[in-house]
Amino acid sequence: xxxxxxxxxxxxxxxxxxxxxxxxxxxxxxxxxxxxxxxxxxxxxxxxxxxxxxxxxxxxxxxxxxxxxxxxxxxxxxxxxxxxxxxxxxxxxxxxxxxxxxxxxxxxxxxxxxxxxxxxxxxxxxxxxxxxxxxxxxxxxxxxxxxxxxxxxxxxxxxxxxxxxxxxxxxxxxxxxxxxxxxxxxxxxxxxxxxxxxxxxxxxxxxxxxxxxxxxxxxxxxxxxxxxxxxxxxxxxxxxxxxxxxxxxxxxxxxxxxxxxxxxxxxxxxxxxxxxxxxxxxxxxxxxxxxxxx
Amino acid sequence: xxxxxxxxxxxxxxxxxxxxxxxxxxxxxxxxxxxxxxxxxxxxxxxxxxxxxxxxxxxxxxxxxxxxxxxxxxxxxxxxxxxxxxxxxxxxxxxxxxxxxxxxxxxxxxxxxxxxxxxxxxxxxxxxxxxxxxxxxxxxxxxxxxxxxxxxxxxxxxxxxxxxxxxxxxxxxxxxxxxxxxxxxxxxxxxxxxxxxxxxxxxxxxxxxxxxxxxxxxxxxxxxxxxxxxxxxxxxxxxxxxxxxxxxxxxxxxxxxxxxxxxxxxxxxxxxxxxxxxxxxxxxxxxxxxxxxxxxxxxxxxxxxxxxxxxxxxxxxxxxxxxxxxxxxxxxxxxxx
Numbered sequence: 001x002x003x004x005x006x007x008x009x010x011x012x013x014x015x016x017x018x019x020x021x022x023x024x025x026x027x028x029x030x031x032x033x034x035x036x037x038x039x040x041x042x043x044x045x046x047x048x049x050x051x052x053x054x055x056x057x058x059x060x061x062x063x064x065x066x067x068x069x070x071x072x073x074x075x076x077x078x079x080x081x082x083x084x085x086x087x088x089x090x091x092x093x094x095x096x097x098x099x100x101x102x103x104x105x106x107x108x109x110x111x112x113x114x115x116x117x118x119x120x121x122x123x124x125x126x127x128x129x130x131x132x133x134x135x136x137x138x139x140x141x142x143x144x145x146x147x148x149x150x151x152x153x154x155x156x157x158x159x160x161x162x163x164x165x166x167x168x169x170x171x172x173x174x175x176x177x178x179x180x181x182x183x184x185x186x187x188x189x190x191x192x193x194x195x196x197x198x199x200x201x202x203x204x205x206x207x208x209x210x211x212x213x214x215x216x217x218x219x220x221x222x223x224x225x226x227x228x229x230x231x232x233x234x235x236x237x238x239x240x241x242x243x244x245x246x247x248x249x250x251x252x253x254x255x256x257x258x259x260x261x262x263x264x265x266x267x268x269x270x271x272x273x274x275x276x277x278x279x280x281x282x283x284x285x286x287x288x289x290x291x292x293x294x
Numbered sequence: 295x296x297x298x299x300x301x302x303x304x305x306x307x308x309x310x311x312x313x314x315x316x317x318x319x320x321x322x323x324x325x326x327x328x329x330x331x332x333x334x335x336x337x338x339x340x341x342x343x344x345x346x347x348x349x350x351x352x353x354x355x356x357x358x359x360x361x362x363x364x365x366x367x368x369x370x371x372x373x374x375x376x377x378x379x380x381x382x383x384x385x386x387x388x389x390x391x392x393x394x395x396x397x398x399x400x401x402x403x404x405x406x407x408x409x410x411x412x413x414x415x416x417x418x419x420x421x422x423x424x425x426x427x428x429x430x431x432x433x434x435x436x437x438x439x440x441x442x443x444x445x446x447x448x449x450x451x452x453x454x455x456x457x458x459x460x461x462x463x464x465x466x467x468x469x470x471x472x473x474x475x476x477x478x479x480x481x482x483x484x485x486x487x488x489x490x491x492x493x494x495x496x497x498x499x500x501x502x503x504x505x506x507x508x509x510x511x512x513x514x515x516x517x518x519x520x521x522x523x524x525x526x527x528x529x530x531x532x533x534x535x536x537x538x539x540x541x542x543x544x545x546x547x548x549x550x551x552x553x554x555x556x557x558x559x560x561x562x563x564x565x566x567x568x569x570x571x572x573x574x575x576x577x578x579x580x581x582x583x584x585x586x587x588x589x590x591x592x593x594x595x596x597x598x599x600x601x602x603x604x605x606x607x608x609x610x611x612x613x614x615x616x617x618x619x620x621x622x623x624x625x626x627x628x629x630x631x
Contacts, residue, residue: 029415033414033415035415035418035419083597083601085630085631086601086626086629086630086631087600087601087604087626087629087630088629088630088631089628089629089630089631090604090628090629091359091361091560092361092414092415092418093355093361093552093556093560094556094600094604094629096361096363096418096552097552097553097556097596097600098596098597098600098601100549100553100596101593101594101595101596101597101600102593102597103593104589104590104592104593104596105590105593105594105597108587108589108590108593109590112586112587112590185631186631189631219545223426226419226422226423230416230419262430262434264426264427264430265427265430265431265434268423268424268426268427268430269423269427271419271420271423271427272409272420272423272424272427275409275412275416275419275420275423276408276409276411276412276420
């Protein structure tokens with residue numbers, strides 16, 4: 001029973017972080033119809049920025065994560081504005097290829113800069129934790145979860161209550177109409193991509209305090225983003241949170257009770273099944289038509 | 295302009311194209327004896343293999359416009375069918391090869407029936423999910439597949455069910471498969487089937503309204519891709535002797551197929567072949583000259599290629615030839631926001 005509770009707690013706490021980086025992926029996909037294969041690389045880059053600031057200048061990672069987020073926001077904005085906007089209307093494999101090329105550039109750039117060694121970011125609250133009966137909750141995970149939750153709520157507020165957020169959502173619903181309403185689509189696309197990159201970097205910085213990471217972790221984060229975005233429905237922020245928590249739980253329980261990597265097989269099985277049965281995701285509805293017959 | 299009439303005109307294309315292809319084929323067939331070192335045969339063999347893989351992707355992704363990101367699943371299934379049959383059932387390679395092709399074909403049909411109903415990114419992700427899931431299944435059924443420790447084909451000594459053909463043997467196997475693949479794609483491109491695939495890629499609803507059975511056409515294209523890719527996987531498994539799930543179901547292999555087909559020219563007959571040859575040699579050259587950062591440079595080349603010639607080398611050259619000008623940013627002007 002303790003084992004079950006412990007893995008449940010860990011699953012939920014990890015799920016919050018998964019949601020934090022997957023939200024941006026889901027947003028980019030939902031608003032621009034772009035699947036960003038470099039998303040995992042953004043997560044890892046965020047972790048490296050926070051790690052470098054911590055080891056070189058002694059900056060606390062919980063401050064460093066904001067620096068990482070701002071830096072990657074700027075980077076994401078520029079990448080979308082200069083590169084991805086150029087092929088937005090091309091057949092979808094173009095954007096897939098372009099972001100894959102970016103992924104190679106970033107991941108291998110990180111290897112050249114920081115080597116392929118595994119790193120971890122040290123925090124002041126290292127091994128301390130909260131004990132609830134037999135269940136232990138490390139502060140690092142708790143803080144990470146709290147930040148993830150707060151940022152998600154903030155993002156939802158931003159998207160629903162500010163003019164900029166509404167412009168993003170409008171563009172996602174109907175690009176032509178948004179243009180007629182005076183929205184600068186180029187800017188909005190770049191902004192959306194920047195937000196996604198910033199959130200990914202922030203999540204990466206937090207993940208770096210909990211687990212070890214290396215440039216090779218990038219594909220795993222991209223894949224998890226896929227699963228969460230599909231589970232939650234594209235562009236759906238609460239959906240991404242729900243999807244993230246679900247995936248976190250499935251992974252934790254799977255790790256506890258199933259042998260080896262069988263949990264991955266199940267995750268992919270569920271993914272394909274969801275796609276076939278409910279391509280709009282478990283919650284919400286899609287911005288884009290998915291099924292031939294729908 | 296009057297068309298030259300001759301025995302070749304029924305085949306389409308121009309006569310010099312056929313003479314060129316025939317000459318190239320003769321050179322390639324004789325090359326192992328007169329021109330190539332063993333190591334060069336090995337390199338060229340892998341180029342041929344990627345011609346097959348890129349063309350397999352081209353059938354479903356290029357012609358039908360369904361961007362599969364899980365084509366490697368056929369490659370892996372073909373390889374594992376061969377390895378398991380040779381190692382456990384002690385079958386000869388020439389029996390396992392068609393068996394592998396059949397497995398690839400059947401799996402493509404079974405997988406295609408539900409998944410080809412999805413469009414765009416959803417299709418891409420679903421195929422990716424199937425491929426990744428299949429790798430995990432292979433890893434976790436260790437009794438049959440050897441799991442992560444891999445499975446070894448009996449290839450040497452008295453154990454061998456078919457004697458190991460060596461570099462030259464595999465060179466010819468891949469060459470024959472590549473030539474057959476090119477012929478198949480060329481036949482598809484000129485057939486009614488090929489036109490229905492192109493129609494689906496441009497507007498599936500309109501294609502259905504025009505009387506094309508889109509489901510059947512899509513599944514047929516996918517099955518053909520599955521068959522060819524699985525055959526390549528079978529030969530590859532035999533060549534490698536010991537195969538591992540991570541290698542045979544690598545996402546990178548799928549991505550390479552896509553990159554090669556797209557850079558050469560998706561939906562054309564010769565494009566994927568040119569892409570495969572160019573990229574394979576390019577990555578070889580990068581590995582020799584930029585040992586530490588060849589993947590980095592490779593990523594940069596992909597980005598540049600997508601931005602400068604998103605329609606692929608073949609279409610780019612054709613347009614440049616017809617308009618007598620090199621227009622590097624024309625396609626970007628068409629696709630940008």
